[in-house]
Amino acid sequence: MNTTVPVESLDQDSTDQAIIQRVLAGERDAFRLLITKYSDPLYRHALCMTGSPDVAEDILQLSFIKAYQHLAEVRGRFDAWVFRIVANGCKDWLKNIRRSHLSYEEDDQPSTYATPEEDLDRTELRTDLERALGTLPASLREAFVMKHVEGRSYEEMADLLGTTVGALKMRVHRAREALQALLEEKYA
C-alpha cells in the first residue's frame, strides 16, 4: 500500500486543524467552514447508502453535531474522522431499519432523489440500480458506493475505513457480482 501522504492532503489537514483550533477557542461560526467543505461528499455517501434524501439529511446533521461535540478529540485527519461518523450513522440506520422489518423499498426508497430536475434525469437503470443496491449487505453497498459512485481509489477507501485494500477489493468484487446477477437479465 502506498503510504506517502500527498502534499495537498497535508495542506488540507493543516487548514482543517487551524479551523478546529478557532472553533475550540470559542469561534463557533468557524465550524460552518468545515460543514461547507465536507457536506457535499458526505451527503452523497449518506444518500447512496440510505436511498432517502430525508434520512441522508438527518444523518448528516447528527454527524456534524457529534463531530462538533467531540471536536477536541480529533487526532489526525478531520475529513477521515467525520467520514467514519457518517458511514457508521448510515450502517446503524440500515441495521435498525432491517431489524424493525420495515421494507426499505416501500418505506424509504424515495420517488424523488432530491430535486424535481433529478426526477426528470432519473433513468430506469438508475432506479433498478438503487433497488439492487438496496438488497446488498451494508458493507458491500458501502464498498460499491465508495468505488463506483464516489470514484475513490482502493487506497483512499482503506484509509477512510481503516481496513486493507485486499478486503475492500473483495467487497467491491462481491458487490459487482451480486449486482450483475440482478441486472444482467435486463441490461446485458
Next chain:
Amino acid sequence: MMFDDLHNPDHRRSSESERRRGARFDDQSRVLSDREVPLGQRDGMAPALHGWLDGELPEAAVRKGDLARHAEMWRRINREASQLRHLRTPNGVEDRIMAAVPQTVPQAITPWYQREFVVTPAVAVSAGTVLVAVGASLATLVVTLVR
C-alpha cells in the same frame, strides 16, 4: 431408436440457466441481512471484467463475446453512478446544522484514568496519612484473627 442426449451442452445449459433464473428471483425478493453473502453470484464474474473495472486491464481485454455484453452493461452503470457524483447538499441544510450545533465551546472529555493528577504537599501528606491508617487497621485485624 432415439436416445436423449444427456451430454448435449445446449440442453444442459438451458435447464441450468432456468434454475439460475429461479434462484435469482428468489434472491431478488428478499433483503439480505448484513452478515449474509449474496447468493445470486453462482456463475460469478469474469476476472477480466473486474480487472477492467478496477483500471488494471485495458478495454481491449473485455471486447470479446459475453464479456463485451457485460462490459457494456457496466459502462452504463458507471455512467449512472458518475451522475450521482454531482449531487449537492440541498439548500438550507447547512443553516439547519449550524442552528442545531450547541452554543457552547466543545470540550475534551478525558476519562478519569487519563487525566493529569497533580500531587501537592497537602495531597501527599493526606494520602500518606490514609495509607498509614489503613495499614494499621489491617495489621490490627490480622493480629486479632491470628490470636
